[in-house]
Amino acid sequence: MTDEIDRAQALEEQLRADALREQARRAALAGKTAADSAAECVDCGEPIAPARRLAVPGCQRCVVCQARAERGLNRGLCDGD
Numbered sequence: 001m002t003d004e005i006d007r008a009q010a011l012e013e014q015l016r017a018d019a020l021r022e023q024a025r026r027a028a029l030a031g032k033t034a035a036d037s038a039a040e041c042v043d044c045g046e047p048i049a050p051a052r053r054l055a056v057p058g059c060q061r062c063v064v065c066q067a068r069a070e071r072g073l074n075r076g077l078c079d080g081d
């Protein structure tokens with residue numbers, strides 16, 4: 001049982017790391033810098049961690065909201081970027 005939870009957590013971390021890398025890659029292609037990153041999440045208004053703003057230049061959402069948006073759960077709630 002514990003093994004399953006460990007595996008699920010490892011997978012979740014892997015997916016998160018992959019998503020972060022992909023976001024960073026896209027931001028670099030778009031010529032974004034950390035200065036383009038929002039200080040607060042556009043969805044929930046929570047401060048975005050400085051490490052995330054550096055890692056994902058141009059990011060506008062916190063990790064939680066970004067993951068939610070990418071899974072499509074925000075569809076219909078926000079009017080798009």
Ligand SMILES: [Zn+2]
Nearest residue numbers: 041044062065
């Ligand atoms: Zn947020």
